[in-house]
Amino acid sequence: MKKRPLYYVLSTHWDREWYQTFQNYRYRLVDLMDDVLDGISTGELKGPFYNDGQVCLIEDYLEVNPHRRDEVSACINNRQIAAGPWYVLPDEFLVSGEAMIRNLRMGFDTVRELGGEPSRTGFLCDMFGHISQMPQILKGFGINNAFIWRGLNFKNRNIIWEGADGSRVYSHVFGNDGYGDFAIITRKAAQDQYLDFSPKDFAKLLEEYLQLESERNAILPILLFDGLDHQCWDRRAYQELFKLLEKDERFELRHTSLDEYANTMLTEFSAVKNVVKGQLRKVAEDYTTNEWLITGVASSRVDLKQDNTVCQNSLCHWAEPFSLLANLLTDKRYPTGFLNVAWKWLIKNHPHDSICGCSIDQVHKDMEFRFSQTSQIANRLTTEALKSIALETETKIDDHKLKVVVFNPLPQGMDEVVELDLQIPVDWPCFHEFFGFESKPTFLIKDHKGNIIEYQRIAQQLNHKNLVTFRTKTPDLYDTTEVKIALELTIPALGYTTLIIEKAQPKQPVRHSNCSQIAHSGNCLENEYLKITVGASGTVKLLDKRNGQIYEDLLIFEDNADIGDGWYYGIAVNDEIYNSYHSPCQIAVIANGPELGRLKIQSTLKLPGKFDFSVMRRSSKTVEFTINSYLTLRKGADKLEVETLVDNNVCDHRLRVSFPTAANTENYLADSLFDVIEQPVSLPPDNYKKKEIDTDAKPQYSWTAISDNKRGLAIVSTGQYESGVTDEPAKPIKLTLFRSTRRTVMTNGEPGGQLLKPLSFKYNIMPIEGKADRLKIYNEALKLATGIKSCQLRNQDITVAKPTGSLPPCQGIINLTGAVMSSFSMIGDKCELRCFNPSDEQSQVSIEFLEPKFVRRFQTAVKCDLDFKKELNLKITAGKLDTKAKPKEITTIVFGTN
Numbered sequence: 001m002k003k004r005p006l007y008y009v010l011s012t013h014w015d016r017e018w019y020q021t022f023q024n025y026r027y028r029l030v031d032l033m034d035d036v037l038d039g040i041s042t043g044e045l046k047g048p049f050y051n052d053g054q055v056c057l058i059e060d061y062l063e064v065n066p067h068r069r070d071e072v073s074a075c076i077n078n079r080q081i082a083a084g085p086w087y088v089l090p091d092e093f094l095v096s097g098e099a100m101i102r103n104l105r106m107g108f109d110t111v112r113e114l115g116g117e118p119s120r121t122g123f124l125c126d127m128f129g130h131i132s133q134m135p136q137i138l139k140g141f142g143i144n145n146a147f148i149w150r151g152l153n154f155k156n157r158n159i160i161w162e163g164a165d166g167s168r169v170y171s172h173v174f175g176n177d178g179y180g181d182f183a184i185i186t187r188k189a190a191q192d193q194y195l196d197f198s199p200k201d202f203a204k205l206l207e208e209y210l211q212l213e214s215e216r217n218a219i220l221p222i223l224l225f226d227g228l229d230h231q232c233w234d235r236r237a238y239q240e241l242f243k244l245l246e247k248d249e250r251f252e253l254r255h256t257s258l259d260e261y262a263n264t265m266l267t268e269f270s271a272v273k274n275v276v277k278g279q280l281r282k283v284a285e286d287y288t289t290n291e292w293l294i295t296g297v298a299s300s301r302v303d304l305k306q307d308n309t310v311c312q313n314s315l316c317h318w319a320e321p322f323s324l325l326a327n328l329l330t331d332k333r334y335p336t337g338f339l340n341v342a343w344k345w346l347i348k349n350h351p352h353d354s355i356c357g358c359s360i361d362q363v364h365k366d367m368e369f370r371f372s373q374t375s376q377i378a379n380r381l382t383t384e385a386l387k388s389i390a391l392e393t394e395t396k397i398d399d400h401k402l403k404v405v406v407f408n409p410l411p412q413g414m415d416e417v418v419e420l421d422l423q424i425p426v427d428w429p430c431f432h433e434f435f436g437f438e439s440k441p442t443f444l445i446k447d448h449k450g451n452i453i454e455y456q457r458i459a460q461q462l463n464h465k466n467l468v469t470f471r472t473k474t475p476d477l478y479d480t481t482e483v484k485i486a487l488e489l490t491i492p493a494l495g496y497t498t499l500i501i502e503k504a505q506p507k508q509p510v511r512h513s514n515c516s517q518i519a520h521s522g523n524c525l526e527n528e529y530l531k532i533t534v535g536a537s538g539t540v541k542l543l544d545k546r547n548g549q550i551y552e553d554l555l556i557f558e559d560n561a562d563i564g565d566g567w568y569y570g571i572a573v574n575d576e577i578y579n580s581y582h583s584p585c586q587i588a589v590i591a592n593g594p595e596l597g598r599l600k601i602q603s604t605l606k607l608p609g610k611f612d613f614s615v616m617r618r619s620s621k622t623v624e625f626t627i628n629s630y631l632t633l634r635k636g637a638d639k640l641e642v643e644t645l646v647d648n649n650v651c652d653h654r655l656r657v658s659f660p661t662a663a664n665t666e667n668y669l670a671d672s673l674f675d676v677i678e679q680p681v682s683l684p685p686d687n688y689k690k691k692e693i694d695t696d697a698k699p700q701y702s703w704t705a706i707s708d709n710k711r712g713l714a715i716v717s718t719g720q721y722e723s724g725v726t727d728e729p730a731k732p733i734k735l736t737l738f739r740s741t742r743r744t745v746m747t748n749g750e751p752g753g754q755l756l757k758p759l760s761f762k763y764n765i766m767p768i769e770g771k772a773d774r775l776k777i778y779n780e781a782l783k784l785a786t787g788i789k790s791c792q793l794r795n796q797d798i799t800v801a802k803p804t805g806s807l808p809p810c811q812g813i814i815n816l817t818g819a820v821m822s823s824f825s826m827i828g829d830k831c832e833l834r835c836f837n838p839s840d841e842q843s844q845v846s847i848e849f850l851e852p853k854f855v856r857r858f859q860t861a862v863k864c865d866l867d868f869k870k871e872l873n874l875k876i877t878a879g880k881l882d883t884k885a886k887p888k889e890i891t892t893i894v895f896g897t898n
Helices: 022-042 056-064 066-077 097-113 134-140 181-186 199-216 235-245 258-267 302-330 336-347 361-392 774-786 795-801 852-857
Strands: 004-011 145-148 158-162 168-173 222-226 251-255 275-277 401-407 414-425 443-446 456-468 476-491 496-503 524-526 530-534 540-544 549-554 556-561 585-591 596-608 622-634 640-647 653-659 667-672 675-680 703-707 712-717 722-725 733-740 758-767 789-793 814-817 820-827 830-836 843-849 860-864 870-874 880-885 890-896
Touching (some): 004 258, 022 056, 022 066, 056 066, 056 097, 097 302, 097 820, 134 145, 134 168, 134 890, 168 258, 181 222, 199 222, 235 251, 302 733, 302 774, 302 820, 302 852, 361 401, 361 789, 401 414, 456 585, 456 596, 476 496, 524 596, 524 622, 530 622, 549 758, 556 596, 667 774, 703 722, 712 733, 712 774, 733 758, 789 795, 814 830
Parallel strands (some): 004 222, 004 251, 145 168
Antiparallel strands (some): 158 168, 401 496, 456 476, 524 530, 530 540, 540 549, 585 596, 596 622, 622 640, 653 733, 667 675, 667 703, 703 712, 712 758, 722 733, 820 830, 860 890
């Protein structure tokens, strides 16, 4: 009889930071890696060491021990150390799809810089569920396998995982204790920590383990994956394993790489019939397993999630594309090095114990520093790119004028009311009303054709400091009056338009000629499409004037006790659930005119100050909890913008905001990475039986929508990763704003997770006409997340720079239809554009090049996979490229020179 092969893989699962800080973990990592390298050099270690699927650990090690770099490189080159494919193992739901791709690219590049080729294993050992597009992402890097655990409730070891677009990867499902199954069962790695190794016990437990795995593997080879958390190579167990199985007639033991097992697994998969499709987020059902999905991480430490979202959008939609445009239009060098550094700082915050917000306080303080480094780089690169373009626009000004160039980061034209902050020189003339109670800078705004644009004055701030730096001189600091205005602008797709601010005559009033006002009656906002009425308790009634549908009791705030931690929303038996429905509220009109109206709603709830764990109920002592919500309706807009601010002074609670829809449907939509997930409103009928109960709070990336084709709402947000539709008659969408918790892992509790500080949240309410338009909602989400930016120049700024003025004052670069753009950047001397089709149907994707320089420079187009391997030549005809995108397809196009 042929022996059954056993593939032994030695690894460790390494959280860079979690219940200890990064530096504490690294101290242990250095000890582990020294031991591995010594074992390889002496020959005691008979096979390769698998580095947990992430190469960042090698960098962390070599930063401390640079003298072993050549030794490590040699081990990677000859496959004694398997590194990558990831840079770090990320959470799949709390980072962007683009960040996921950059993570894998960074992993590939780092391994290659060390002299080897990355592991081609889809290692997803400890993520808290799996996104629907992961098979397509893995296959885009030439990875046709996956090693997974949470979110399946699957007992057998082998499945075929089919992604949203139909991509399939052959998958190994880890056992009851996941990637630690072998170590925990055979060598009691999670128990009996103070007892010495027992060869007798090991032999008995190994036999039981082999019997179990023989039954649960549909294919002939069996994987023995020895890689529990933060554990060094156990020499005694290793030696005993080979000793026991050396002469076994049933099995042939091989110490191999995970890649070798994956390749063998692929040849055996004709025996596998189980196909699992899409997103894997089933809660743990079986009480005999240690598997947990861990459902509460989307709403813990939301300030970190918000910082992460800002950083991702700053890089992908500002720093990268506008640095590309600055290179194309002004020959400014593309800042590849700076961008690589920014991405590295950011991606080091993406491991699941980091971005999920389930570590000790110091870990999350360290994350704030990394986010800060990323945002500083991204913001500076953006500022420099925008200034480079703005300087070169042909519009000339003198000392009595300012030039303001306004930029649109989206590949669709923008024609709407926008807000700008203008820096008006303090020596410019002012006017005032009546007897001079307040001075107002007086100025005119003209477009690039010289037409006057009327504007609405929103606010002003005196004595605003402005800093200008020079290469060979000391900085200049000058004062201005900052004036916030609203005006209607047309900005081309992924482009800009130029405004000229002119000094008006002294004491000359400049007012809007249109006397209409969007705010009226003290509590109403109304434009062509919507009418918003705020009730006595601060709730909102929305009339969609297009179809007569009315939505009532929007913007109800709901506050629960939360006795959980970074991992879970903790449900208290003795909960008291408060809402703002009958709370005292004040309404103020803070901006009003023909361009926009803005209301401030101040609601005050009396909430228990904390949870009293001694009696397990919310405290009888209450505090006033104030919620300030700013509602903005713009001329011509079909959405209501909301910004909610709180200064959190309450512990141990969760705050959600509710939007009843009364939609007559049982399913709703929420976006995910490169996808839209349709899921049921109701929870499973057997939910009460499960080890880990399902909840109505589910992941989203930026929006949730429900519609019955007659009425419905989409709630679009940025940096809020948890929402859901609760199974109530009104089918309300509930957006989680934040959770406030005290528990941290391996401690007695710490204050950081309570978020006792000012917090702010932006979200839009969009009534839906007919069927939810996924592409439109996605683009609205991007618009909310990215906003617009402007560059203001004085005559002396332009004079010092000595520009050629070779650019037109208004132009777009690229217009994209039929898909959502996720990236537009330079790779070497080429340009890469990535987009995706969120629809269930094939889409016609059109890319129109609006700038002749782009067409002249980039004359070839190739559809590639995510590792830049060519798939298909595409044709550019008369400045336009058309291609088809399959349902849910991610499309990467590389533009090059001849």
